[in-house]
Amino acid sequence: MMTTLSPQSRAATRGWSDITIRNLFVIPTVAFLIIFNVFPLLYSLGFSFTDFRASSKAAVNFVGLKNYADILADPVIWRSFSTTLWYVIVSVSGQFVVGFGLALLLNRPIPGKGLLTTLLLLPMMLSPVVVGLFWKLIYDPSWGILNYALGLGKTAWLTDANLALYAVAITDIWMWSPFVMLLSLAGLSAVPKHLYEAASIDRASKLYTFFRVTLPLVAPILLIAVIFRTMEAFKTFDIAFVMTGQPQAELISSRLYKMAFAQWQTGPASALAYIVLIMVLCITNIYVKYLNKAKER
Amino acid sequence: MAVVSSRSGRLGNRIAIAVVLVITVIFLSPIYWITTTAFKPLVQATSVPPSVLFEPQITPFVKLFTKRAQLTAPVAPEIYEAAPWWEKLVLDGGERLARDGNGEVVFSAYPDRFINSLIIAITSTILAVSMGTITAYGFSRFRVKGEADLLFFILSTRMLPPIVVAIPMFLMYRAVGLNDTHVGLIILYTAFNVSFAVWLMKGFMDEIPKEYEEAALVDGYTRMQAFFKIVLPEAATGIAATAVFCFITAWNEYAFALILTNRRAQTAPPFIPSQIGTGLQDWTVIAAGTVLFLIPVAIFTFLLRNHLLRGMSFGAIRK
Structure with missing residues (x-):
C-alpha cells in the first residue's frame, strides 16, 4: 500500500493535512455519483412497486410485486x-x-x-x-x-x-x-x-x-x-x-x-x-x- | 508466428498482409460511402446502380445549414444572377432558400444542435476530468478505507444502462426543471464520465513516482503545492488522453439526449436521425450532417491512437 509521510514529520504538518486533502479529493466525487446515480435508482425502485404513470396526475397506488x-x-x-x-x-x-x-x-x-x-x-x-x-x-x-x-x-x-x-x-x-x-x-x-x-x-x-x-x-x-x-x-x-x-x-x-x-x-x-x-x-x-x-x- | 524465416513463412506473411489490406478497405468502405454521399448531387445519392464516380459538390452542406422550400416556378433570371454562388447551388437543385422578413437567410436547426453538442461535451469533459484527476490522486496516494469497493462502485456507475438511469432522471429533472437544459445534460454526462476519468487517471497517477512529491515536500512545498506544481504537469499526457475520451463519449451520447432534451438543449445525435422520415429524404443532407459530426471524432482518434488500448480497458491494460 502507498503510505505517506508520517504525521509527525515536518512536511506533513504544513498546509492542509493529508487526511483533509484525501477527503477533499475523494468524498465530493463519491457523493456526486451517489446523488446522480444511486439516489435516482432508489427513487425508481420505489416506483417499481406502484402503478405510477409519469404522463398522468392520477393517484399513485402501491401494488407490491x-x-x-x-x-x-x-x-x-x-x-x-x-x-x-x-x-x-x-x-x-x-x-x-x-x-x-x-x-x-x-x-x-x-x-x-x-x-x-x-x-x-x-x-x-x-x-x-x-x-x-x-x-x-x-x-x-x-x-x-x-x-x-x-x-x-x-x-x-x-x-x-x-x-x-x-x-x-x-x-x-x-x-x-x-x-x-x-x-x-x-x-x-x-x-x-x-x-x-x-x-x-x-x-x-x-x-x-x-x-x-x-x-x-x-x-x-x-x-x-x-x-x-x-x-x-x-x-x-x-x-x-x-x-x-x-x-x-x-x-x-x-x-x-x-x-x-x-x-x-x-x-x-x-x-x-x-x-x-x-x-x-x-x-x-x-x-x-x-x-x-x-x-x- | 513471430519467427518467420522459411520461404513458406514469407509467403504466408505476404498473404496475411494482402488479406489485412483487403479487410481494411472493406472496413473503411462504409465511412467512405457516407463521406462521398455528402458530396454527391441529389440524384446520384440514391441512383441505381450506385454511383461511384461523380462530380463532388458542396451543395449538401449549404442545404444542411439552411431552410429551404421547393421552387414552384422557375426563378427570374435577374434574381438568379443576383444570388450568391452558394444560393445558386440550391436554386439549381429546384429549391429556394427560406428568408425571414429582412431578407436574411434562415438557418436550419443543425448549427444550433452542433453548438449544443460542443457546449455540453466540452463543459462536461472539463468537469469530469477535473473531478476524476483529483479523486484519482486521492486513491493513488492516500489510504482510503474500502478502496477496492469504492473503486468498484465508481466503475459500476459507468456500466449502468442509460435507459435504466434515464427513467428516474427524467422524473427528477422534470420536478426541478432541468429537462431540456444544457445544465441537466452536462451534469449527467459528467456523472457518466467521472467514473471513467477516475479509473483512467488512477493508472496514470500510479505511474508518477511518489518520490517526486516527497522531494518537493522536503523542499518546503505543501502537499497541495506539490500536487499542482509537480504532479499535474507530470500527469499532463494522461489528463489530455482522458479528456479526449470523455469528450468523445459525451459527443457521441444518444440515449440521455434523446430522453432528456427535445429542442433548446438537444444535441446533434438525437437530431440527425430525427431529420429522417419527414417527407422526401435528402440523404445528401443527412450525410453532410453526419460527416461534419464525425470529423472531430476522427481527428481525436488519430491523436489518441497510442492511448486507445488504455482508455478502452479503463486503464487496466497499459501495453
Missing part, C-alpha cells in the same frame, strides 16, 4: 429478452472471430502498421446512432450499396422480420470488432518471443504452437474483451433503435424505452429496469474481477 410478476408473465418481454440473448451471441461471437482474426493477421511486421491499426480502430470511436443511421443508407433495399455490391437484389435487410436482427448485429460487428482486435493485439504482443523460438526448436506444428502457446497466454485479455462486449451488447440501444422498428428485432433496452417513454408505464418500466440493472451489475462484477486480475500481471 405485481409489476415484477406481470413482467415475468409477459410474453413480449420474454421475446425481447430472448432476442437480446441471441443478438448478444451473434454479435459478440462475430466480433470475436473478426477481431481476433484481424489481430492474428496484424501480429507481424507490416509496413505502415500503426496507420493501418488506427484506421481499423476508427469505427468503434464513432457515435453508434450515427453509425446506425448511415448503415441504413448502406442497407437500403432499392439503392443501397450492400445489395448492389453483393448482388442480393432487393433484400430488405431492416424491414424483414428475420433479417433485421442480423443486419443490426452485422453493423455492431463492424463497429466493435476493432475493440476485440485492439485488446487481442496487446495480448499477442505480450507473448514472450522465446516461447515461439522454443516451440520452433521443438519442431512443434503451427497449430500446436497456436493452441498451446499463443492461446493460453492471450486468453485472459480475450476474456476481458468478450465480457465487456457481452455487457455492452446486452445494453444495446442506439444502433438497434435507430435502425429498425421490427418487433422481432426488439432488444430489451428498446422495449424498456417504449414502456417508459412511449406508453408511459413508469411503474412497470421501473420494475423491468431493475431486472435489467441486476443482470448488468452481475456482468460488471465479473468484468471488474478480470480487469483487476489483468492489472496485477
Whole structure:
C-alpha cells in the first residue's frame, strides 16, 4: 500500500493535512455519483412497486410485486429478452472471430502498421446512432450499396422480420470488432518471443504452437474483451433503435424505452429496469474481477 | 508466428498482409460511402446502380445549414444572377432558400444542435476530468478505507444502462426543471464520465513516482503545492488522453439526449436521425450532417491512437 509521510514529520504538518486533502479529493466525487446515480435508482425502485404513470396526475397506488410478476408473465418481454440473448451471441461471437482474426493477421511486421491499426480502430470511436443511421443508407433495399455490391437484389435487410436482427448485429460487428482486435493485439504482443523460438526448436506444428502457446497466454485479455462486449451488447440501444422498428428485432433496452417513454408505464418500466440493472451489475462484477486480475500481471 | 524465416513463412506473411489490406478497405468502405454521399448531387445519392464516380459538390452542406422550400416556378433570371454562388447551388437543385422578413437567410436547426453538442461535451469533459484527476490522486496516494469497493462502485456507475438511469432522471429533472437544459445534460454526462476519468487517471497517477512529491515536500512545498506544481504537469499526457475520451463519449451520447432534451438543449445525435422520415429524404443532407459530426471524432482518434488500448480497458491494460 502507498503510505505517506508520517504525521509527525515536518512536511506533513504544513498546509492542509493529508487526511483533509484525501477527503477533499475523494468524498465530493463519491457523493456526486451517489446523488446522480444511486439516489435516482432508489427513487425508481420505489416506483417499481406502484402503478405510477409519469404522463398522468392520477393517484399513485402501491401494488407490491405485481409489476415484477406481470413482467415475468409477459410474453413480449420474454421475446425481447430472448432476442437480446441471441443478438448478444451473434454479435459478440462475430466480433470475436473478426477481431481476433484481424489481430492474428496484424501480429507481424507490416509496413505502415500503426496507420493501418488506427484506421481499423476508427469505427468503434464513432457515435453508434450515427453509425446506425448511415448503415441504413448502406442497407437500403432499392439503392443501397450492400445489395448492389453483393448482388442480393432487393433484400430488405431492416424491414424483414428475420433479417433485421442480423443486419443490426452485422453493423455492431463492424463497429466493435476493432475493440476485440485492439485488446487481442496487446495480448499477442505480450507473448514472450522465446516461447515461439522454443516451440520452433521443438519442431512443434503451427497449430500446436497456436493452441498451446499463443492461446493460453492471450486468453485472459480475450476474456476481458468478450465480457465487456457481452455487457455492452446486452445494453444495446442506439444502433438497434435507430435502425429498425421490427418487433422481432426488439432488444430489451428498446422495449424498456417504449414502456417508459412511449406508453408511459413508469411503474412497470421501473420494475423491468431493475431486472435489467441486476443482470448488468452481475456482468460488471465479473468484468471488474478480470480487469483487476489483468492489472496485477 | 513471430519467427518467420522459411520461404513458406514469407509467403504466408505476404498473404496475411494482402488479406489485412483487403479487410481494411472493406472496413473503411462504409465511412467512405457516407463521406462521398455528402458530396454527391441529389440524384446520384440514391441512383441505381450506385454511383461511384461523380462530380463532388458542396451543395449538401449549404442545404444542411439552411431552410429551404421547393421552387414552384422557375426563378427570374435577374434574381438568379443576383444570388450568391452558394444560393445558386440550391436554386439549381429546384429549391429556394427560406428568408425571414429582412431578407436574411434562415438557418436550419443543425448549427444550433452542433453548438449544443460542443457546449455540453466540452463543459462536461472539463468537469469530469477535473473531478476524476483529483479523486484519482486521492486513491493513488492516500489510504482510503474500502478502496477496492469504492473503486468498484465508481466503475459500476459507468456500466449502468442509460435507459435504466434515464427513467428516474427524467422524473427528477422534470420536478426541478432541468429537462431540456444544457445544465441537466452536462451534469449527467459528467456523472457518466467521472467514473471513467477516475479509473483512467488512477493508472496514470500510479505511474508518477511518489518520490517526486516527497522531494518537493522536503523542499518546503505543501502537499497541495506539490500536487499542482509537480504532479499535474507530470500527469499532463494522461489528463489530455482522458479528456479526449470523455469528450468523445459525451459527443457521441444518444440515449440521455434523446430522453432528456427535445429542442433548446438537444444535441446533434438525437437530431440527425430525427431529420429522417419527414417527407422526401435528402440523404445528401443527412450525410453532410453526419460527416461534419464525425470529423472531430476522427481527428481525436488519430491523436489518441497510442492511448486507445488504455482508455478502452479503463486503464487496466497499459501495453
